[in-house]
Amino acid sequence: MQSSVGNCKQVQGQDVIYLAICDRGNIPVKIKLNPAGKITAIFLAKHQQTFEQAVSSFKTLEGDVSLLVMEGKMQRAGIRADDPMAVGSAFKLAVLKVLKNQIAEGKVTWGQVVALQAKQQSFPTGILQDWSAGSLLTVQTLASLMISLSDNTATDTLIDLVGKKEVERFAPRNRPFLKTREVFTLRGSKNTELLKKYRLANTSDRSRILEEISQQELPDISDFVNNPKIALDIEWTFTVRELCSLIEDVADLPLMSYNPGIADPKSWAKVSFKGGSDAGVLNFTTLLQSKSGQSYCVSTTWNHNMPVSETKLANLYKGVIDTLLQ
Template sequence: MVRLLRSLILGAALCLGTGLACFAQGADSVLEKLLSGGADTEDFAPAFLSTISIDQVQGVIGQVRDLIGAPLIVEASDDGSFYVETMTHRASGTIKLDDQGRVLSLWFAAPEPIPQDMDTALSQLNGLSDQVSWLVMRDGQVLSSKDADTPMAVASAFKLGVLSVLAQDIKAGTRKWADVVTLEARHKSLPTGQLQTLPDGSPVTLHTAAALMISISDNTATDLLIDVLGRDRIAMALGLDSILTTREFFALKLNETAQAEYLLAAPEDRPALAAKAGQSLPQSSTVPPYVPGLEWTVPLSRLCALIMPLADLPVMQINPGLAEPHNWARVAYKGGSEPGVANFTTALLDDVGREVCVAVTFNGKDPINMLGAAAAYRGVLAVLR
């Protein structure tokens, strides 16, 4: 699964440099030029262009410009942060210039539509993929929903079901966060994650595995926890007959023969076929587009029901997703994505103590426009705060 980051980094080379400090003088005009369509080679330091071409830079900045429109306000601060406002959006990020006023590093957070009203904000979600569902709840009351009870592919958001079962065991006293389990070769999956780099036999606490699973969507940590907790209980939490491990998911997605056999099999025969495919781990992590029937399909109503009781757990608050933590008393997040699939699920506590859940799923035959999807989602959050 492709890790969904809290802020979208626009190309690896757009985050060059180790520091964020820059001179504000000149940054405003540089940003205004870039966002007005005037990005030229001389605007960027040679170190910046050593890992990314000017055509790629112009393409990335063009995506931002096409989404937010022409800048009306451009403000850069001494610490390198900047703020941009257009007729329809607010955008922020960081920029660093060299002593000649050329860009050394540039990073944009996902733009946020300027809030108008809930209906307008939600309308921005439509058209971003073939299927879109959403659910907005406050204190248990549905403010708006579309196909919220329809199972759709949610990618790594299924990991909420894994954490839910673990949290139940810890509450019951049958497990402790400090319990140590052993990482074995059969648990190792493809990235995202870090645990797959540890030696076989490494001891891992349940807390470490859960924190990595939620905060960076660690696939190996997920499969380790699935093995420890049991598939049947996790499937039940998610409302599924059975679940794939992430290792099995990759094995089936990257092996057309095994995939075809799995999809044609009766539901009761699929777990054995998935386990067989997962005996060997593919070398490539380039995941093909979404294949219906080969995913974790969960309705948004269940995702909100899962995340709300988990929201107070510290492991849920490491990565706030697309919400700005300073706008909320508490933020808990888990999302997921693969080509053709994206999900954002956030549990929030507002300043007057109201519990909020905002969940959106996109499914389609084509890759999701993640910049547009993230911006539209942030627009819904902006209306609620």
């Protein structure tokens, strides 16, 4: 418990009900007495945090951490909220925004049928990497899989549909915009020299390298399962403020609520979520609507040159969300 709340320095209360005041939260305590007035049992409830304590706990993480908490249009808290960081699959919010715009413009429809192509096959997460080329899916299904299962093959298919240049409009640091298959291929063990060239290349030369690797087979998946390489520069880079803006623009789509992520959907009127993970990378971005109608966006990113703990970040993140209900 000390790892969660720190040192407890004071106890308030009387009779058999007390509150332990700790560094990063307070713990309700109840004691049971026998007829002689001696303590026979101590009950510790789930620790309570203030909003400020929950936010401050993010500063204990090693590496680079950003956090933004918005209440409507007002910023409640921010830690490096305007610093670009690698966000993993949270970039898919930008793809969804472009898709939503093109549907509104009549360029694409939700019911439009798309055939999977072999060149779009990627690695998990997702399920479509196991489907055969030529399989038919609607745009609605592809978008739903991209968000709810973070399906990489669905994502690359949609990027081809809407166009890389259109996605780059909402991802200005990500040029050329990378498809997931391109990231896996660049990081493959057989492309070590090509990756060095890519890192040193300008935007136009990088585009030529991506065209070159589009003809390659996917690397061996063991390159990413057994000992995944941390490559924060071969990623998708956004600020948490940009991610909050993106999720606000697409949160009205029903598919955004299929996977609520870390927040308890029973405690909120609506929860929209997208996360991202990679070696050394984690992001959680959630748009919440309270039962009284107040909206919140909570987005955090954690980058490190070592593996990061999803459980640790999720616990801190949930701590912030829970305080918004107090």
